[in-house]
Amino acid sequence: MNSGRGAYLTPLGRGALAAAFITMLAAGASGNNLLYLLFATLLSAFLLSWAAGKANLRGIVPGLLPPEQVFRGGEFSLKVLLSNPGRLPSLGLRLSCRGQRPPLERLPAGGTAEAELRYLLPHRGLNSVEDLRLESDFPFGLLRHVRRLEARELTALPRTPELRSASELGGGVEVLVSSAQRRGRSGDIWGVREMRADEDIRSVNWKLSAKTGRLMTVEYAEAAGSRVTVRLEGRAAGPDGERRAEEAAGACRFFIDAGAEVRLVTPEGELDYGRGLLHLDRLLRALALSGDGAAARPSAHADPAPEAEPQDETLWRRLTLAGCWLGYACLFLVEEFRTVPAFLLAAPLAAAVFLRERGLAPQPKRLWDAATLAVLLNAVFLHWRLAGIMVANTWLVAYMLVYFAFNPADRAGRRRALSVFYLGFFLVSGQTISFWYFPAYIAFMAFFTAWLAAEWGAGLRPGRGWPRPLGALLAAAVFLAALAFAAIPRVEPLGQRNPIVASLGLNKLSAAAGPVTGFTQNVSLGFFGELRRSGARVMRVRLLPAPVIPPPALYVRGMAFDGFDGRRWSKAGSRLRYRLGGRLYWSKDGSAPLRRSGDKLFFPGVRAAAPGPAAEYTIYPMNLAVIFSAYPALSVEQAGGAAFFDYTDSAYFAAPYLGGIRYIVRGRPGPPGEGALALAEEAGDLLRLYLSVPEGEDPRIAGLARKIVRDQAGGLAKARAVEKYLRSTYTYSLFSKGQGGGLADFLFGSRQGNCEYFASAAALLLRHSGIPTRLVTGFLAGEFNEYGGFYDVRQNQAHAWLEAYIAGSGWVRLDPTPASDSAPAWGRRFMGRAARWLEAGNVRWYRHVIGYDTYAQRNTFHRLGLAVSRWNIARTLAWLAAACVAAFLLRAGFLAWPRRRARQAARDIFSQAQAALENAGLRREPCWTPREYAARVAEKRPDLSGIKLLAEEHYLERYAGRPRTGEDLAAARETLKELRAKTGTRLWKR
Amino acid sequence: MSDSREKLNNLLENIQKVFVGKPEAALWSVVSLLARGHLLIEDVPGIGKTLLGQALAKCVDASFRRIQFTNDLLPSDILGITLVNPQDHSFEFKPGPIFSHIVLTDEVNRATPKTQSAMLEAMNDLQVTVDGRTHVLHVPFMVIATQNPVEYHGTFPLPEAQLDRFLLRIRIGYPEAGFEKRILKEGDLAQRLKDLKPVLSVEQVLGLQEEADRVRLDDSLLDYIVAIAGATRSAKGIKLGLSPRGSLALSTAAKALALVSGRDYCVPDDIKRVAVPVMSHRLLSDSNLYGLARIEESEYAVQALLETVPSP
Structure with a gap:
C-alpha cells in the first residue's frame, strides 16, 4: 500500500471483498437471485472502481513549485501544481507524502489545482524528491489508485549558523x-x-x-x-x-x-x-x-504519523441517520418482521434524529453496552431457537440500526455502521422476493455510493446536492450490475441438500415450509390472494416426451374438496368403501393406499405401466404430501414410501416431502372420468356429499342459480352456462376486496375476487342446480421454458377451479375464473395505468429477476444465439458495414465541427508532445509559456525543435482563435510522432 | 493587418534612425502610444531620454512640446492661463504646453507636488479645467516623463498613486560600445532629428489605437493576468500589490505589444514581456531583498514573481 503505483485495496475495499465473497457463497448455496444481484453489484463496483479510478489519475501532469530558498533540514511549504489536460475532471485526488494527505477535491478538465505540503530536504545540495505520490480513492473508495510522481531535484542551501564575529x-x-x-x-x-x-x-x-x-x-x-x-x-x-x-x-x-x-x-x-x-x-x-x-x-525521510483527517460531523451524522432509516424501512420487506413491535421501533429512531440534530448529549456508554449485551444474549440463546436464525438476525440488525442512530461513530465506528447496513440489506435480500425490493435496492445503492464517496471526500455537503459524476457512476454501476447479474453462471442451489442453508432461510426462492404454500387441508376464501403474492418456485413439470411446440397452459391438479361451510372448503371426511377385484375395502378417513410394485405405485384398477402422457415433477421442499399431477393419474414412478388416494381423487404420500421430491406420474389423456366413484360401493352417498350447500346461506344464491340455468337443458350445458356467466360478468382481482366477506358479498357486492371465489361460486351455483361439484386446488402452469422443456411452476400460479360430475361423462373440469390479465376493475377505476404498469413490473420482476435460474439463463443465451444465427450472414455484414460508415461519418462530422473537437486539437497535440518530452526529462516549469518551453527545449536539444511548430500551432488555435485545418493538424501529428520517436532516453534533468 | 504591421515597422525603423542601438526602448514607446498610455523613463542623464520622445513625436507628425520641470514651476505654466484681452475686455484662455499630442516632461520629480498633480490629472482625464472652464486635450495624447534615479536631492519623488498613471516605466541603459561609436561618428543629432520625416499621421495613430483595442485576448490569458495580480497581493517581499488599474494596464499593454509584433491576438509571452515595464513601478517592494539598486530591485521582484505563476 505504501510504494509504487497501481491499485490497492483500501480497508473498505477489503471489507467489501469479504462481503462479496460471503454473498457469493450464500447466493450459490441458496440460488437466491437477489443475493446474486447483490453479488453482481459488488462485482460491478469493483470493476468500475478499477476502471474509473485508473482513468481518473491518467494524464495528470504534476509540477513542483518550491520556494526560492530552501535550507537543509528546514521545513518549508512545497507547492505542487497539478494540471489536467484531459477532457474529464479528476476527482478525489490527494497528494501523499510523508503521512500528509492534502486533498485537492476536484481538478477540472483542462484546469489546474494546487496543493501544499510540508516538506524537508535532509541533504545539502541536490535532493531528489521521490516520495511524492498521487492517490485517489475515486469512485467508491474500494480501491486506492496510486501514482508516483516522477523524481524531481531540489537544491537545499546549507544552513547558515549565526556568527557573532x-x-x-x-x-x-x-x-x-x-x-x-x-x-x-x-x-x-x-x-x-x-x-x-x-x-x-x-x-x-x-x-x-x-x-x-x-x-x-x-x-x-x-x-x-x-x-x-x-x-x-x-x-x-x-x-x-x-x-x-x-x-x-x-x-x-x-x-x-x-x-x-x-x-x-x-x-x-x-x-x-x-x-x-x-x-x-x-x-x-x-x-x-x-x-x-x-x-x-x-530525500527519503521517516514518515511521521499520519494526521487525523478532519471529519465533517454534520455530513456523517446525516448519512448515518439516513442509513438507519433506510435500513429500517427495508427490513419491512421481510414478512416475518412486519409486526407491531417492529413498527414501534420507528419511535426510538425518530427520537435519535431529534436528539442528534439538536446536538443533545449522547447517552451513557455503559447503558448502551449493557443493552447490546442483553440483546445479543437474547438473540443467541432464545430468539434463534424460537424464531429461527434469519428472523432473529433481522431483529438484531434492527437493534443495531437503533444503536447507530443514537451513538455518534468515529471512523472505525462508521465502518461498523456501514457493515451493519450491508448486513441488513443482505438479510433482506435473502428473505424477500417482493417487487418493492427493487426501489429499495436502488435507494441502497445510492446511499452506499454517497457514503463511499464521502469516505474519499467527494466534497459531499449536506444540502449541497449530489456531485455530478457520482450520478453517472451510480448509473454505470447499476448497468454493469445488471449485466453481471445476467452473466454470472447459476448453479443449482445446494439448498435441497443443505439443511443449514434451508434453515437459515436463505432459500426463499423455494417455498418455505409453512402456511404460505397454502395447500393445507382446507382453503379459506381470500386465501389465494395472499398465496399468489409470492413468486417462489414450487415445482418444475417436465413433460415426457418433451413437446415440440410450446404447449398451452397446464392445469396441475393438487387436492380436491367437497365440504363448504360458506367461508371454507374442507374434506368432509367421508368413509370410503370400495370394491376392487371382487374384494371390498373399507377406509375410515376416505383414503386408501396405492399398490406398490417395484418403484412404481399403481392406482386402483391399474395392473401394469400403461402408455400414456407422463410428466416428471420436481417439487421443492414443502410441508406437503400431495401428489401433483397434470393428468388423471394411473401410476407414480420413482418415488419411495407409501402413497394413498382418497375419494376426491387426490393422492398423497405418506409423509410430507420436506426435503423436496422428484417423481413421474403416468396418466391417461382426457377428463378425470369417474375416478374413485367408479370403485365406490356407495357412489350415491358420495355424490350427495358433492351436493351439500352451507347452512344459513344467502337465499339470493339459489335464486341466481335458477336464473342462470333456467334455459339450459342437460348437466354439461348448465355447467358451461355458469362458467360463462361468471367469466363474463365478474372481474378478477388478486387483492380481493371481499377477503372479509363471504361468497354472497362476492356475488352481489364487490363482484370481484380471486380464483377461489369464482370456483366456489360456480361450485355452489351448480350444486343449487343439482350438479355435484368439488373444488380443486393446484397450479395453472403457463410459463414454459423452451430450452429446458419444462414448466416452471411458481406460487403465484396457484389456482383453484372446480370439477362437476356430469352423469355419463364423469368429472368435468370447469374454470370460471376470467383471465387475470384483463385489468381489474378497481385498477381501471382508481389507478388505471399506474396499476397496470405496477402489475406488469411485478410480473417481469418475478420472471426475470426472482426466477432467473440456470435454465432461464441458458434460455437467454440460447435465444441470443438463435437471434444471431438466424441473422443472415450477408445481412449481418451489411449492417456492420453500415454501422462503420455511420461511425466514420459521425467522427468526421465531429472533427469538422469548428467549435468542439478541432478547437482543442492542436492544444492536445502540444500537450501530448509535452508529455513525451517530459518523460524524456525535458520538464516544463509551470511558469513557462509554451513558446518559452519550446525555445528552451530547442536550445537543449536542437533535434527536438519541432516542438516550436507545435507551440505555434497551439497558439494560433487557442489565442488567435483560428481553428486548425486538417493539413495543419496532420503536419502537427507528424511532428508529434517524430518527437515521440526521438525522446526515447532521458538526457536532461530539470 | 499587414497594413498596420508595415506602418508600425516603418515607425520603429524611423525612430531608430535617430535613437540608435536601443530597439527595446523604441518598442516600448510605440507600445505606450498604441495603448493610449504614458511612458516614464527612469535613467541617468545623457542617455537619450529626450531624444526618444522627440523622435517619436517627429515620426508621428504630431505636435510636440517639452517641459523642463523645476521646483518653481507652477500648474499654470503647464496647463495654460486665462488672460484679459485688452482690446475687447474679454477673458481669453492661453493654452499651455500640455495642449499638444506628445508632451515630454523632463525630470518630472523636480516639480512641486502641486504641479505634478496638475499634470497627472490632465494625463488621466485628457482634459484640463482652468478657471472653471474645461478644455479638452488633443488626441492622441501621450506624456513621456523622465526622471533621474541617481540624484535625489531637492526632488519630490512621485507617490505610488501617481506612478500608477504611467502605463509603462522603462530604463534605457547605456548603449553598447559599437552603437556608441556609431553615435559619435554620425554626430549632429539635432540636424538628424530635423531631417526625420513623419511616417504616420495623427489619424493613422488613432486608427492603430483602435486596432490595438480589437486585439484578441483569450479568456485563459485574462485568468493569467488575474493570477499574476493575485500573486502580487500575497507575495512575500511586496508591500503593495497590483491594483485593478494595474491589471487593466497589463492587458492593454499586452494588446498593444501584440499589435506591434504584427499579431492580432495576444499570447502569454506578451503578458510576460509587458509585466516588468507595467508592474515594476506599481509594486512597492521591500527594499534590499536582492542587493540591487531600487529600480532594478523592483524589476527583479516582478521577474521572481512571474516564476511563481503557472502559465496557461
Whole structure:
C-alpha cells in the first residue's frame, strides 16, 4: 500500500471483498437471485472502481513549485501544481507524502489545482524528491489508485549558523578581509535602518536618531565596506565537509549582513565579489552544490504519523441517520418482521434524529453496552431457537440500526455502521422476493455510493446536492450490475441438500415450509390472494416426451374438496368403501393406499405401466404430501414410501416431502372420468356429499342459480352456462376486496375476487342446480421454458377451479375464473395505468429477476444465439458495414465541427508532445509559456525543435482563435510522432 | 493587418534612425502610444531620454512640446492661463504646453507636488479645467516623463498613486560600445532629428489605437493576468500589490505589444514581456531583498514573481 503505483485495496475495499465473497457463497448455496444481484453489484463496483479510478489519475501532469530558498533540514511549504489536460475532471485526488494527505477535491478538465505540503530536504545540495505520490480513492473508495510522481531535484542551501564575529569560525574555512576605502555617501539610498553595534559611529544619521530616539543610519547603494574572501578548504564531503560548508555559509551570511563584498572560493571554483542578498543567494547555491551536494541524493525521510483527517460531523451524522432509516424501512420487506413491535421501533429512531440534530448529549456508554449485551444474549440463546436464525438476525440488525442512530461513530465506528447496513440489506435480500425490493435496492445503492464517496471526500455537503459524476457512476454501476447479474453462471442451489442453508432461510426462492404454500387441508376464501403474492418456485413439470411446440397452459391438479361451510372448503371426511377385484375395502378417513410394485405405485384398477402422457415433477421442499399431477393419474414412478388416494381423487404420500421430491406420474389423456366413484360401493352417498350447500346461506344464491340455468337443458350445458356467466360478468382481482366477506358479498357486492371465489361460486351455483361439484386446488402452469422443456411452476400460479360430475361423462373440469390479465376493475377505476404498469413490473420482476435460474439463463443465451444465427450472414455484414460508415461519418462530422473537437486539437497535440518530452526529462516549469518551453527545449536539444511548430500551432488555435485545418493538424501529428520517436532516453534533468 | 504591421515597422525603423542601438526602448514607446498610455523613463542623464520622445513625436507628425520641470514651476505654466484681452475686455484662455499630442516632461520629480498633480490629472482625464472652464486635450495624447534615479536631492519623488498613471516605466541603459561609436561618428543629432520625416499621421495613430483595442485576448490569458495580480497581493517581499488599474494596464499593454509584433491576438509571452515595464513601478517592494539598486530591485521582484505563476 505504501510504494509504487497501481491499485490497492483500501480497508473498505477489503471489507467489501469479504462481503462479496460471503454473498457469493450464500447466493450459490441458496440460488437466491437477489443475493446474486447483490453479488453482481459488488462485482460491478469493483470493476468500475478499477476502471474509473485508473482513468481518473491518467494524464495528470504534476509540477513542483518550491520556494526560492530552501535550507537543509528546514521545513518549508512545497507547492505542487497539478494540471489536467484531459477532457474529464479528476476527482478525489490527494497528494501523499510523508503521512500528509492534502486533498485537492476536484481538478477540472483542462484546469489546474494546487496543493501544499510540508516538506524537508535532509541533504545539502541536490535532493531528489521521490516520495511524492498521487492517490485517489475515486469512485467508491474500494480501491486506492496510486501514482508516483516522477523524481524531481531540489537544491537545499546549507544552513547558515549565526556568527557573532569572524573569529568564531572553526578550521577549514578561511576568511581574508581586505579593507577598502569608503565611497562617501552619494550613492543611491537603500533605506534607513538601526545601527548595529559593530558599526562606525561616524555613520550615524543624527537627525533620524533624534527623531526616533534610536541610533539610525542611512544606507547607500554604494555602501562602504570591506571586501572579504571566504575560502572553503578541501572538498565538502562527509560529515566534516558538511560542517565546513555550513560554516562557510555562516561566514558568507555574516559578511553580507555586515554590508561587505564577499568572494567565495571553493575547490570547485570561485564566485567573484558581490554584495546584497541576491549575492548571498548565489554564494549559498555555490556552497550547496559543492562536494557531496552536486550529486542528487534521495530525500527519503521517516514518515511521521499520519494526521487525523478532519471529519465533517454534520455530513456523517446525516448519512448515518439516513442509513438507519433506510435500513429500517427495508427490513419491512421481510414478512416475518412486519409486526407491531417492529413498527414501534420507528419511535426510538425518530427520537435519535431529534436528539442528534439538536446536538443533545449522547447517552451513557455503559447503558448502551449493557443493552447490546442483553440483546445479543437474547438473540443467541432464545430468539434463534424460537424464531429461527434469519428472523432473529433481522431483529438484531434492527437493534443495531437503533444503536447507530443514537451513538455518534468515529471512523472505525462508521465502518461498523456501514457493515451493519450491508448486513441488513443482505438479510433482506435473502428473505424477500417482493417487487418493492427493487426501489429499495436502488435507494441502497445510492446511499452506499454517497457514503463511499464521502469516505474519499467527494466534497459531499449536506444540502449541497449530489456531485455530478457520482450520478453517472451510480448509473454505470447499476448497468454493469445488471449485466453481471445476467452473466454470472447459476448453479443449482445446494439448498435441497443443505439443511443449514434451508434453515437459515436463505432459500426463499423455494417455498418455505409453512402456511404460505397454502395447500393445507382446507382453503379459506381470500386465501389465494395472499398465496399468489409470492413468486417462489414450487415445482418444475417436465413433460415426457418433451413437446415440440410450446404447449398451452397446464392445469396441475393438487387436492380436491367437497365440504363448504360458506367461508371454507374442507374434506368432509367421508368413509370410503370400495370394491376392487371382487374384494371390498373399507377406509375410515376416505383414503386408501396405492399398490406398490417395484418403484412404481399403481392406482386402483391399474395392473401394469400403461402408455400414456407422463410428466416428471420436481417439487421443492414443502410441508406437503400431495401428489401433483397434470393428468388423471394411473401410476407414480420413482418415488419411495407409501402413497394413498382418497375419494376426491387426490393422492398423497405418506409423509410430507420436506426435503423436496422428484417423481413421474403416468396418466391417461382426457377428463378425470369417474375416478374413485367408479370403485365406490356407495357412489350415491358420495355424490350427495358433492351436493351439500352451507347452512344459513344467502337465499339470493339459489335464486341466481335458477336464473342462470333456467334455459339450459342437460348437466354439461348448465355447467358451461355458469362458467360463462361468471367469466363474463365478474372481474378478477388478486387483492380481493371481499377477503372479509363471504361468497354472497362476492356475488352481489364487490363482484370481484380471486380464483377461489369464482370456483366456489360456480361450485355452489351448480350444486343449487343439482350438479355435484368439488373444488380443486393446484397450479395453472403457463410459463414454459423452451430450452429446458419444462414448466416452471411458481406460487403465484396457484389456482383453484372446480370439477362437476356430469352423469355419463364423469368429472368435468370447469374454470370460471376470467383471465387475470384483463385489468381489474378497481385498477381501471382508481389507478388505471399506474396499476397496470405496477402489475406488469411485478410480473417481469418475478420472471426475470426472482426466477432467473440456470435454465432461464441458458434460455437467454440460447435465444441470443438463435437471434444471431438466424441473422443472415450477408445481412449481418451489411449492417456492420453500415454501422462503420455511420461511425466514420459521425467522427468526421465531429472533427469538422469548428467549435468542439478541432478547437482543442492542436492544444492536445502540444500537450501530448509535452508529455513525451517530459518523460524524456525535458520538464516544463509551470511558469513557462509554451513558446518559452519550446525555445528552451530547442536550445537543449536542437533535434527536438519541432516542438516550436507545435507551440505555434497551439497558439494560433487557442489565442488567435483560428481553428486548425486538417493539413495543419496532420503536419502537427507528424511532428508529434517524430518527437515521440526521438525522446526515447532521458538526457536532461530539470 | 499587414497594413498596420508595415506602418508600425516603418515607425520603429524611423525612430531608430535617430535613437540608435536601443530597439527595446523604441518598442516600448510605440507600445505606450498604441495603448493610449504614458511612458516614464527612469535613467541617468545623457542617455537619450529626450531624444526618444522627440523622435517619436517627429515620426508621428504630431505636435510636440517639452517641459523642463523645476521646483518653481507652477500648474499654470503647464496647463495654460486665462488672460484679459485688452482690446475687447474679454477673458481669453492661453493654452499651455500640455495642449499638444506628445508632451515630454523632463525630470518630472523636480516639480512641486502641486504641479505634478496638475499634470497627472490632465494625463488621466485628457482634459484640463482652468478657471472653471474645461478644455479638452488633443488626441492622441501621450506624456513621456523622465526622471533621474541617481540624484535625489531637492526632488519630490512621485507617490505610488501617481506612478500608477504611467502605463509603462522603462530604463534605457547605456548603449553598447559599437552603437556608441556609431553615435559619435554620425554626430549632429539635432540636424538628424530635423531631417526625420513623419511616417504616420495623427489619424493613422488613432486608427492603430483602435486596432490595438480589437486585439484578441483569450479568456485563459485574462485568468493569467488575474493570477499574476493575485500573486502580487500575497507575495512575500511586496508591500503593495497590483491594483485593478494595474491589471487593466497589463492587458492593454499586452494588446498593444501584440499589435506591434504584427499579431492580432495576444499570447502569454506578451503578458510576460509587458509585466516588468507595467508592474515594476506599481509594486512597492521591500527594499534590499536582492542587493540591487531600487529600480532594478523592483524589476527583479516582478521577474521572481512571474516564476511563481503557472502559465496557461
